[in-house]
Amino acid sequence: MSLRIFSLLCLIVGSLASPAFGQIAGLSIPSTTSAINSPTPMSQRVVHYGIDAKYDPKTHALDATETLTYHNLTGQPQDTFPFHLYLNGFQPTSTWVREGKREGTRGQDFEKWDPQSYGAEEIKSFEVVDQGDFTRQLQFIHPDDDNKDDKTLVQVHLPKPIPPDGYVQFNIKWHDQFPKTVHRTGWDRDALVAGQWFPKIGVWWHGAWNCHQFHAYTEFFADFGVYDVRITVPQYEVVGGGGLEVSNVNNPDGTKTVTYHGDDIHDFAWTASPHYKDYFDTFQGSMGPVKIRIMMQPAHTAQLERHLRILKATMDRCERWYGAYPYKTITVVDPEHDSPSFGMEYPTFITAGTDWLVPQGLLEEPDYTIEHEFGHQYWYGMVATNEFEDAWMDEGINSYSDLKIMDSVFGPSTSWVNLWGVTSGILGRHRIGYIGVADLDPIARNGWQYAGSFSYGGISYGKTALVLFTLEGVVGEDTMRRAMHTYFMRYRFTHPTKEDFLKTIEEVSGKDLRWYFNQAIYGTEVLDYQVIAVSSVPVEWYKPDLEEKKGVTEYVSNVWIQRKESFVFPIDVEIKFDNGEKVCEHWDGRDRWVRYAYQKKAKVESVEIDPDHKIFLDRNNFNNSFIVEANGTPARKLANYFEFAAQFCAQLLAWWLV
Amino acid sequence: MNRKRNLISSGAEIAGRNRRYVVWFYILNLLFAWWGASGFSTKAHGVLDHSLYADKMLHGFDVSTFLEMLFRPEMGPAQSSTVPATIFAVLFFLASMVLMPGVLLGYSSDHRISKNEFFRACSQNMWRFVRLVLIFLIVAGIVGSILAGIQAALVNAADQTENERLPFFIQLGGWTIIFLMLTAIRVWFDLAQTDVVLRDQGVVRKSVAAGFRMARHNLWRLLGSYVVIALVALAILVAGIWLWHAIVPPSSVFGAFLISQITLLLLLGTRFWQRATAVAFYVRREAEADLGAEKPALVAAV
Numbered sequence: 036m037s038l039r040i041f042s043l044l045c046l047i048v049g050s051l052a053s054p055a056f057g058q059i060a061g062l063s064i065p066s067t068t069s070a071i072n073s074p075t076p077m078s079q080r081v082v083h084y085g086i087d088a089k090y091d092p093k094t095h096a097l098d099a100t101e102t103l104t105y106h107n108l109t110g111q112p113q114d115t116f117p118f119h120l121y122l123n124g125f126q127p128t129s130t131w132v133r134e135g136k137r138e139g140t141r142g143q144d145f146e147k148w149d150p151q152s153y154g155a156e157e158i159k160s161f162e163v164v165d166q167g168d169f170t171r172q173l174q175f176i177h178p179d180d181d182n183k184d185d186k187t188l189v190q191v192h193l194p195k196p197i198p199p200d201g202y203v204q205f206n207i208k209w210h211d212q213f214p215k216t217v218h219r220t221g222w223d224r225d226a227l228v229a230g231q232w233f234p235k236i237g238v239w240w241h242g243a244w245n246c247h248q249f250h251a252y253t254e255f256f257a258d259f260g261v262y263d264v265r266i267t268v269p270q271y272e273v274v275g276g277g278g279l280e281v282s283n284v285n286n287p288d289g290t291k292t293v294t295y296h297g298d299d300i301h302d303f304a305w306t307a308s309p310h311y312k313d314y315f316d317t318f319q320g321s322m323g324p325v326k327i328r329i330m331m332q333p334a335h336t337a338q339l340e341r342h343l344r345i346l347k348a349t350m351d352r353c354e355r356w357y358g359a360y361p362y363k364t365i366t367v368v369d370p371e372h373d374s375p376s377f378g379m380e381y382p383t384f385i386t387a388g389t390d391w392l393v394p395q396g397l398l399e400e401p402d403y404t405i406e407h408e409f410g411h412q413y414w415y416g417m418v419a420t421n422e423f424e425d426a427w428m429d430e431g432i433n434s435y436s437d438l439k440i441m442d443s444v445f446g447p448s449t450s451w452v453n454l455w456g457v458t459s460g461i462l463g464r465h466r467i468g469y470i471g472v473a474d475l476d477p478i479a480r481n482g483w484q485y486a487g488s489f490s491y492g493g494i495s496y497g498k499t500a501l502v503l504f505t506l507e508g509v510v511g512e513d514t515m516r517r518a519m520h521t522y523f524m525r526y527r528f529t530h531p532t533k534e535d536f537l538k539t540i541e542e543v544s545g546k547d548l549r550w551y552f553n554q555a556i557y558g559t560e561v562l563d564y565q566v567i568a569v570s571s572v573p574v575e576w577y578k579p580d581l582e583e584k585k586g587v588t589e590y591v592s593n594v595w596i597q598r599k600e601s602f603v604f605p606i607d608v609e610i611k612f613d614n615g616e617k618v619c620e621h622w623d624g625r626d627r628w629v630r631y632a633y634q635k636k637a638k639v640e641s642v643e644i645d646p647d648h649k650i651f652l653d654r655n656n657f658n659n660s661f662i663v664e665a666n667g668t669p670a671r672k673l674a675n676y677f678e679f680a681a682q683f684c685a686q687l688l689a690w691w692l693v
Numbered sequence: 694m695n696r697k698r699n700l701i702s703s704g705a706e707i708a709g710r711n712r713r714y715v716v717w718f719y720i721l722n723l724l725f726a727w728w729g730a731s732g733f734s735t736k737a738h739g740v741l742d743h744s745l746y747a748d749k750m751l752h753g754f755d756v757s758t759f760l761e762m763l764f765r766p767e768m769g770p771a772q773s774s775t776v777p778a779t780i781f782a783v784l785f786f787l788a789s790m791v792l793m794p795g796v797l798l799g800y801s802s803d804h805r806i807s808k809n810e811f812f813r814a815c816s817q818n819m820w821r822f823v824r825l826v827l828i829f830l831i832v833a834g835i836v837g838s839i840l841a842g843i844q845a846a847l848v849n850a851a852d853q854t855e856n857e858r859l860p861f862f863i864q865l866g867g868w869t870i871i872f873l874m875l876t877a878i879r880v881w882f883d884l885a886q887t888d889v890v891l892r893d894q895g896v897v898r899k900s901v902a903a904g905f906r907m908a909r910h911n912l913w914r915l916l917g918s919y920v921v922i923a924l925v926a927l928a929i930l931v932a933g934i935w936l937w938h939a940i941v942p943p944s945s946v947f948g949a950f951l952i953s954q955i956t957l958l959l960l961l962g963t964r965f966w967q968r969a970t971a972v973a974f975y976v977r978r979e980a981e982a983d984l985g986a987e988k989p990a991l992v993a994a995v
Contacts, residue, residue, distance in 0.1 A: 224855060310855060334857040372857045391857050452756055456938050463757020470764055643745055657765065660745035667738055669747035671946045674734035679953040682726035685782035689789040690964050692826055
């Protein structure tokens with residue numbers, strides 16, 4: 036390198052560090068690894084949050100300071116930084132509440148505003164190291180719906196831009212007022228589950244800031260980094276949080292300070308309650324031991340084994356099927372009963388949910404919840420997709436994963452309900468969610484732009500699971516598992532797009548699946564095939580003295596199959612004759628209908644579309660088959676149930692009134 | 694009637710002697726329910742009869758398949774199934790109300806009453822029973838609403854505590870108290886109905902008052918009898934459902950029908966047992982009153 040070039044380089048570097056840029060010398064994101072079973076960092080760390088918070092359980096309020104170091108890896112100078120203030124969503128004029136009021140969300144329809152539902156995240160001071168105090172320059176922004184009353188996003192504009200690969204440090208003081216839990220975060224009785232509780236910087240993604248307002252049924256998106264969090268609470272509180280507990284020190288004033296450290300995570304949640312009963316165990320992961328902490332409600336301690344069993348079974352399958360769980364801890368919180376903070380995922384920290392009286396066969400709680408939320412450690416936690424815009428990539432892929440894991444643990448037809456002879460698999464649950472909204476929204480749609488929370492649930496969870504399960508029938512179960520593994524290993528600790536996922540499946544399967552993805556992921560096409568009609572007519576039908584004899588008389592049989600809706604999907608059809616013979620046909624499904632004709636000494640007994648039961652997207656499974664000889668027994672059975680209920684109700688009415 | 698026998702066994706004896714009433718009411722109950730379920734049944738046959746997918750409902754009860762069936766447009770709106778069943782349930786209640794005077798007359802009689810006597814009692818007392826039912830609804834509605842309100846407030850308060858089981862047990866306790874109170878009111882009006890029929894009382898409020906006096910003076914005895922019989926009914930229901938689940942194969946429609954109908958017949962029988970108990974009490978009390986009235990006369994004769 037010549038002296039001239041060296042001088043030039045020095046000039047460039049010098050100018051980058053000059054006051055025209057906001058570069059601060061000596062800043063970096065820690066490369067610690069104490070919270071992971073890896074000698075080196077696993078993600079490209081963009082942020083380091085140092086938070087010192089003091090919580091007052093009497094007022095459900097928190098005062099804190101945050102030192103946020105941001106590494107500008109955007110490849111260009113940055114002078115504008117957006118921040119989430121999620122707790123401001125719990126205000127009557129916020130977008131979150133307006134959307135909730137409009138169509139209801141997760142059991143909340145805001146029929147009446149409860150002042151206890153109020154939440155706030157108020158910035159007291161906002162300093163940028165080396166640039167000054169910007170508290171008064173902060174501006175609320177509302178890019179999604181232009182709701183000027185929404186205060187869930189705030190933006191700061193810096194006079195000195197941060198150069199590419201430079202660092203900026205924000206020192207923020209703020210005050211949280213937690214709501215009585217409306218959803219996910221807040222207090223219930225004397226317990227707190229704190230999620231989305233600190234000012235959080237947006238994500239620079241595909242050449243722009245990706246920072247959406249808080250919506251009623253979408254979730255979150257954040258960059259990976261390191262978290263060092265100190266939480267001060269009264270000494271009687273039992274505290275749990277994400278990452279590794281570093282210290283737990285009693286203070287002279289009757290409080291204690293619990294410190295957590297997290298590596299390669301993108302969020303931090305914690306909980307405090309005087310009532311938690313702590314249980315510890317270990318899962319031997321492929322990268323090292325994982326310390327399991329289960330924080331149970333006193334009334335639920337009898338269900339500890341149940342919690343542990345499903346958690347370990349899930350961890351085992353995720354490790355074997357997708358890849359290693361690299362963190363040293365996983366904390367499962369059993370929140371206050373009836374608390375809407377149940378069933379939520381945060382990195383290395385999940386909330387379960389049960390009641391003191393939950394029969395084992397009722398798998399909704401807690402088994403399914405724990406399985407689902409741990410699954411999110413993979414599909415959200417490590418493969419950190421954009422939950423605002425691609426909700427299906429965390430909820431949907433995770434729902435598909437639920438199907439596989441729950442079926443493998445509890446059996447395919449009993450993985451959701453298995454109680455007193457009443458059964459159902461998770462698959463059935465997803466079908467119920469999907470059927471009613473099948474043509475309402477495409478899977479690939481911004482989360483908050485679905486027709487409603489019912490569609491968000493039915494499509495992003497249900498339809499995605501069914502689409503992937505049906506895809507398994509196209510590419511094969513082994514190939515699908517390899518694709519999921521490849522996708523996980525390739526995109527863990529990154530923010531993949533929908534095409535990253537779809538292309539991975541195509542690559543691993545070696546198949547062009549655009550025909551399927553265009554309809555199933557990007558389109559609203561509905562899949563419904565039906566057997567229109569079946570007929571078997573004697574060849575010699577015209578003979579007046581014809582006597583039909585089984586095995587002797589020859590018949591012309593016709594079978595009509597129709598594609599009722601717009602989703603084109605190749606199908607197999609099995610035609611069974613009354614002499615036991617079976618004929619299999621394959622139809623590409625492109626036309627609207629197809630007819631198969633046979634001449635045999637046998638009549639058609641039954642016809643079945645998709646005899647191997649690999650198509651789970653079909654909206655109506657009842658018309659997928661046709662039995663020529665009607666079988667009234669199932670209907671009689673149900674009618675008998677109905678009649679029993681009707682008789683019983685009539686008796687009950689007469690019992691009390693006469 | 695043996696005075697020393699307790700009310701429950703006296704009631705059982707009367708109900709057993711007149712079991713034809715239970716059978717007739719059961720047939721009525723079955724027919725009305727069958728008509729009420731016919732809409733659902735027709736639609737279920739339409740969806741299931743020619744489909745192999747229906748097999749999931751036959752060899753077990755797959756709840757999601759059942760829900761899928763209900764969501765089919767061919768099944769129509771839920772009301773198209775539930776409204777006919779509700780209408781026929783109301784019809785059964787009305788039929789019970791109209792025919793009950795005949796039953797009470799039969800229960801009070803030591804011989805088998807004729808059809809003419811039965812239906813005459815029904816026609817004579819029909820509007821009286823309508824008035825009694827209305828008064829019962831007002832009384833039970835007020836008491837039930839107040840108790841339900843108190844229960845809700847207590848449960849709400851318990852919900853604020855850390856004891857997770859407390860709301861459940863308060864709710865359970867609340868329901869028990871509501872059940873006992875409504876049963877006590879039911880005892881009162883059962884006696885009033887008996888009084889209306891046996892005295893041929895046209896002024897219903899006098900029977901209501903008489904029923905109230907009798908129920909108040911013998912509350913624990915009558916309430917105890919009613920509660921014991923209600924517990925027997927509960928045991929029958931639990932045993933019936935358990936047997937249905939334990940011994941009937943999922944695909945056996947006939948087995949399920951048999952067990953369910955025996956359960957319902959016995960359940961209906963327990964309500965008639967309660968009625969017979971009220972009649973036994975009423976008749977015994979009247980006999981005692983007559984005896985008491987005769988004694989002074991006898992003394993006077995001496």
